[in-house]
Amino acid sequence: MLSKLKDLRQKLSKSKAGFIDKIAEAVNIRKIIDEELFDEIEEILIKNDTGTEMAETILDALREEIRTDKITDPEVVQIYLVDIMQNILFKDIPDENDFFELPEDIKPFVIVFVGVNGTGKTTTIGKVANRFAQAGKKVLIVAGDTFRAAAIEQVAIWADRAGVQILRSEPNRDPAAVIYDGVVSARARQYDVVLIDTAGRQHTKERLMKELGKIDRSIKKACPEAPHETILVVDSTTGQNAISQALHFNEAIKLTGIALTKFDGTAKGGIIFNIKQNLQIPVRLLGIGEGIDDIENFHTVRFVKAFFAPAEEIEAE
Numbered sequence: 001m002l003s004k005l006k007d008l009r010q011k012l013s014k015s016k017a018g019f020i021d022k023i024a025e026a027v028n029i030r031k032i033i034d035e036e037l038f039d040e041i042e043e044i045l046i047k048n049d050t051g052t053e054m055a056e057t058i059l060d061a062l063r064e065e066i067r068t069d070k071i072t073d074p075e076v077v078q079i080y081l082v083d084i085m086q087n088i089l090f091k092d093i094p095d096e097n098d099f100f101e102l103p104e105d106i107k108p109f110v111i112v113f114v115g116v117n118g119t120g121k122t123t124t125i126g127k128v129a130n131r132f133a134q135a136g137k138k139v140l141i142v143a144g145d146t147f148r149a150a151a152i153e154q155v156a157i158w159a160d161r162a163g164v165q166i167l168r169s170e171p172n173r174d175p176a177a178v179i180y181d182g183v184v185s186a187r188a189r190q191y192d193v194v195l196i197d198t199a200g201r202q203h204t205k206e207r208l209m210k211e212l213g214k215i216d217r218s219i220k221k222a223c224p225e226a227p228h229e230t231i232l233v234v235d236s237t238t239g240q241n242a243i244s245q246a247l248h249f250n251e252a253i254k255l256t257g258i259a260l261t262k263f264d265g266t267a268k269g270g271i272i273f274n275i276k277q278n279l280q281i282p283v284r285l286l287g288i289g290e291g292i293d294d295i296e297n298f299h300t301v302r303f304v305k306a307f308f309a310p311a312e313e314i315e316a317e
């Protein structure tokens, strides 16, 4: 189930305004193509969290193509730039399978959500549970964030909203033990999918990172092939720090994908390019609001279209 392209465009509008529209402005006020224009574009890219390395890659390609094609009209620069950026996003994309389509032969399909504090793990689990429940799947949420009683309550509210089962424990029980119980019980009761919530943890805290290894082992003890997906939930407004979070978490527990949350609230869509350049981990989910339906299966073609396509094209959809 995908929202209409127009709706997605709407949700991305803040990010688009701070990024693509800024470039259009910079280009439109200029009569000639000069170094100042290139510098300004580079600055916009960096401000948008593409990372300096990615901004340089983009600018080098832009200069080269403008020179080769002998372009003199600044307005054409934007067309070239968008083309270069699209190509970067399209580079080496694997076959993007829909996050919400579960393989028939794996049951239960175990998904763990990890990330630093407050990135949107619990909210994302609520939204994902709802999607699976709507598709008729039998879903179990495991409240693996046992540090705070409030965290257990919060995820229980989401389970309720989504109309799915939850395995909750007394606060302060060992999360690895609770999660083990959850997976064992999901196997015994033939659940289709298990969504595991974990406590937020700073990627620089070694002890907490080690705990992820323990969680991973306890899942494997209950189901040797699991977890089938390990999703790092990243707040898209955190900028460059997202990369270091991903690298640290990936060392502690092998990540299979990223959920990029709060994309509706960021004016810095460049983080997508930064991730593409610096990580071999695909973005799988896009959080675009606080509501239960505000989640998208990340699909590059759709994203690029919603982000870059001219208004007429979006209207025509």
Ligand SMILES: Nc1nc2c(ncn2[C@@H]2O[C@H](COP(=O)(O)OP(=O)(O)OP(=O)(O)O)[C@@H](O)[C@H]2O)c(=O)[nH]1
Pocket: 115, 116, 117, 118, 119, 120, 121, 122, 123, 124, 145, 151, 198, 199, 200, 201, 233, 261, 262, 263, 264, 265, 286, 287, 288, 289, 290, 294
């Ligand atoms: N605008 C917006 N807000 C979001 C999105 N996802 C989560 N939030 C908000 O972010 C805040 C934190 O969300 P949680 O789901 O509690 O985050 P968490 O990672 O579980 O937090 P901890 O368990 O404390 O580490 C809440 O206010 C959510 O409503 C999103 O895609 N868009």
Ligand SMILES: [Mg+2]
Pocket: 121, 122, 123, 145, 151, 197, 198, 199, 200
């Ligand atoms: Mg939480």
